[in-house]
Amino acid sequence: MSGLTQVTIDFQTSHLVFPILIGLVLALLGAAILVRDRRAILTSGQMWAQVWHSMDRVRFFGALALTVIYFLTMVPVGDFWPNTGYGFLICSVPYVALLGLLFMHERSARNVVTVLAVAGIAPPIIWWLFSEVFFLTLP
Amino acid sequence: MDILNLVMDPLFLGLILGGTMMGIIFGAIPGMTATMAVAVCLPLTYSLGLVNGLALLLSLYVGGITGGLVPAILLGIPGTPSSITTTFDGFPMAQRGEGEKALKIGIVSSVVGGLLSLVALYFFAPLLAKFAIQFSYVEKFLIILFALTVMAALSKDMLLGIFSGFLGIFISLIGTYDVTDGGNGHTRLIPPGTGYWLDGGFALLPVLIGIFGLSVILEEAEKGMPRGQSLKDIEVGPHSRFSFSVFRGQIVNLVRSSGIGTFIGILPGVGGSAASILSYTAAKTTSKHPERFGKGEPAGVIASEAGNNGLTGGALVPLLSLGIPGDSTTALLIGAFALQGVQVGPLFISQNPETWNAMIIAMIFANIVMFITMYFAIRWFAMVIAVPKQILFPFILMMCVIGSYTINYGIIFDVWTLLIFGLFGWFACKVGIEIAPFIIGFILGPSAEIYFVKSLESFGDLTIFFTKSWIAVILWVLILASVAASVMIARRAKASADQTS
Numbered sequence: 238m239s240g241l242t243q244v245t246i247d248f249q250t251s252h253l254v255f256p257i258l259i260g261l262v263l264a265l266l267g268a269a270i271l272v273r274d275r276r277a278i279l280t281s282g283q284m285w286a287q288v289w290h291s292m293d294r295v296r297f298f299g300a301l302a303l304t305v306i307y308f309l310t311m312v313p314v315g316d317f318w319p320n321t322g323y324g325f326l327i328c329s330v331p332y333v334a335l336l337g338l339l340f341m342h343e344r345s346a347r348n349v350v351t352v353l354a355v356a357g358i359a360p361p362i363i364w365w366l367f368s369e370v371f372f373l374t375l376p
Numbered sequence: 377m378d379i380l381n382l383v384m385d386p387l388f389l390g391l392i393l394g395g396t397m398m399g400i401i402f403g404a405i406p407g408m409t410a411t412m413a414v415a416v417c418l419p420l421t422y423s424l425g426l427v428n429g430l431a432l433l434l435s436l437y438v439g440g441i442t443g444g445l446v447p448a449i450l451l452g453i454p455g456t457p458s459s460i461t462t463t464f465d466g467f468p469m470a471q472r473g474e475g476e477k478a479l480k481i482g483i484v485s486s487v488v489g490g491l492l493s494l495v496a497l498y499f500f501a502p503l504l505a506k507f508a509i510q511f512s513y514v515e516k517f518l519i520i521l522f523a524l525t526v527m528a529a530l531s532k533d534m535l536l537g538i539f540s541g542f543l544g545i546f547i548s549l550i551g552t553y554d555v556t557d558g559g560n561g562h563t564r565l566i567p568p569g570t571g572y573w574l575d576g577g578f579a580l581l582p583v584l585i586g587i588f589g590l591s592v593i594l595e596e597a598e599k600g601m602p603r604g605q606s607l608k609d610i611e612v613g614p615h616s617r618f619s620f621s622v623f624r625g626q627i628v629n630l631v632r633s634s635g636i637g638t639f640i641g642i643l644p645g646v647g648g649s650a651a652s653i654l655s656y657t658a659a660k661t662t663s664k665h666p667e668r669f670g671k672g673e674p675a676g677v678i679a680s681e682a683g684n685n686g687l688t689g690g691a692l693v694p695l696l697s698l699g700i701p702g703d704s705t706t707a708l709l710i711g712a713f714a715l716q717g718v719q720v721g722p723l724f725i726s727q728n729p730e731t732w733n734a735m736i737i738a739m740i741f742a743n744i745v746m747f748i749t750m751y752f753a754i755r756w757f758a759m760v761i762a763v764p765k766q767i768l769f770p771f772i773l774m775m776c777v778i779g780s781y782t783i784n785y786g787i788i789f790d791v792w793t794l795l796i797f798g799l800f801g802w803f804a805c806k807v808g809i810e811i812a813p814f815i816i817g818f819i820l821g822p823s824a825e826i827y828f829v830k831s832l833e834s835f836g837d838l839t840i841f842f843t844k845s846w847i848a849v850i851l852w853v854l855i856l857a858s859v860a861a862s863v864m865i866a867r868r869a870k871a872s873a874d875q876t877s
Contacts, residue, residue, distance in 0.1 A: 242838040252553035252562040255825040266539040293600030300597045333770040340601045340766035371423035374786035
């Protein structure tokens with residue numbers, strides 16, 4: 238009987254023991270959820286259709302697209318001036334401005350000027366604080 | 377640095393003042409939380425050192441939890457999830473012109489709850505840590521298992537809660553089984569073609585910042601960035617002046633609610649909303665006038681705010697004595713410790729007495745600063761609600777990028793991790809994956825692996841998890857009790873739902 242509970246772990250394969258165990262538990266829990274919530278899962282298409290229908294697609298996907306472009310451009314731009322953080326600084330200004338304009342409801346001259354002013358002032362201050370004062374690495 | 381030098385240090389005091397005020401602002405803006413404030417400000421701690429960095433983060437925590445009462449009372453919208461019950465009586469009070477009175481009741485209750493929880497932290501955490509020093513790998517593994525079951529048991533859905541915790545553990549195992557932790561240095565769970573980036577797994581801070589920063593902004597964007605309030609909507613109300621006499625007969629309520637909040641904080645991953653709901657329920661059921669609750673009863677505001685601020689000290693108890701975060705915000709503090717190369721656990725307090733004292737002092741000062749600034753400048757803080765999100769959110773995203781990029785001294789994959797987990801956080805909310813157990817699982821996963829594998833390597837028998845010591849037996853009893861309690865709660869909730877339908 239005691240043999241059933243005895244375990245020998247080979248050091249060379251010890252990195253797989255816990256992931257396999259957790260994977261098995263996850264599979265069991267996933268199966269239990271599938272069985273219990275099968276109706277909800279089968280009709281989840283409706284839920285996603287509802288999400289798609291009710292979401293503000295311009296702001297959601299616009300924010301995502303701007304963020305992806307921001308991440309993609311920071312390093313190549315920064316490579317022109319290595320170890321200066323200019324990539325972060327140069328890309329953050331249009332990112333903050335465009336995201337602010339995207340999120341804005343009433344694009345009155347006053348609101349637009351406020352967002353543009355923030356976009357022009359905040360990134361340089363943040364860049365100066367982290368790059369020049371705290372000496373942190375920025376793209 | 378001794379205590380006198382610390383309290384005379386202008387940087388230390390300035391960080392507490394700034395952190396508390398910034399935390400209040402984050403808490404006061406609906407949709408932004410104390411957790412987000414800590415996530416956004418984490419990169420600032422790189423250069424501040426551990427003591428000053430913690431002073432900033434703990435002040436943000438105290439301010440953020442308290443700031444949620446401002447919109448809860450003035451608008452009926454909880455600024456943070458933990459101030460949900462403050463809306464029940466605070467908002468009706470504001471509607472009848474007693475906004476300022478309700479706010480000041482909430483502020484006084486918050487500072488009492490915060491300070492009482494610090495007393496519990498100061499005396500209880502070292503005791504628990506001394507006890508936990510005796511723990512072997514077996515008990516340490518069981519403590520983590522207990523933390524996960526408690527969290528899962530108190531989730532909205534126990535099965536999904538457990539699944540979320542294990543999913544967090546699974547994702548934390550991606551990468552190398554670290555030699556420095558006693559592993560064999562081999563990699564696992566890395567999808568083909570991603571070995572270059574995922575060799576070390578996902579870094580903790582970008583994951584946390586993505587889930588608590590970016591995903592919140594994505595949710596707001598999905599909802600079309602709901603319009604904030606205009607200044608004219610915010611009426612503090614001059615009709616009824618605040619007097620401390622309102623607390624006459626409420627001392628028991630105040631102390632009980634602070635105690636409940638502290639206790640809930642000690643339970644891993646449960647969170648402030650449970651603390652305030654339980655405190656509010658206890659106040660209502662023991663009140664001579666339960667019918668007044670929900671209609672503008674000051675006792676309701678007292679219970680809710682003392683309860684959620686009681687959480688602040690309580691949540692630090694398991695973090696500093698066992699290395700297990702008490703809630704999402706203290707999970708982020710683990711990141712701050714990791715940045716400074718300090719490991720939290722049973723040895724932390726005895727090996728870092730200066731840091732421990734500094735944390736207590738920082739939290740006392742943060743509570744005092746919170747009280748003074750909010751009590752005397754509440755009308756100014758009320759205006760924060762009207763700050764437009766189109767200005768705040770891009771700025772926050774920029775800070776999220778800095779936090780993620782600088783964690784490993786400039787690795788762009790960490791920025792992509794931020795995006796991946798920001799999207800994951802948004803998706804998780806849609807499909808019911810519980811974020812708190814997921815995060816705690818992610819944080820504790822690597823430790824759980826080491827403790828589990830080393831236990832088996834040492835003893836070679838699965839029964840060791842049950843027979844190692846009387847502590848192991850007690851932990852199993854607690855694990856089973858938490859699961860049983862959860863099943864009972866779920867059955868009662870189902871029965872009452874069936875009755876109402």
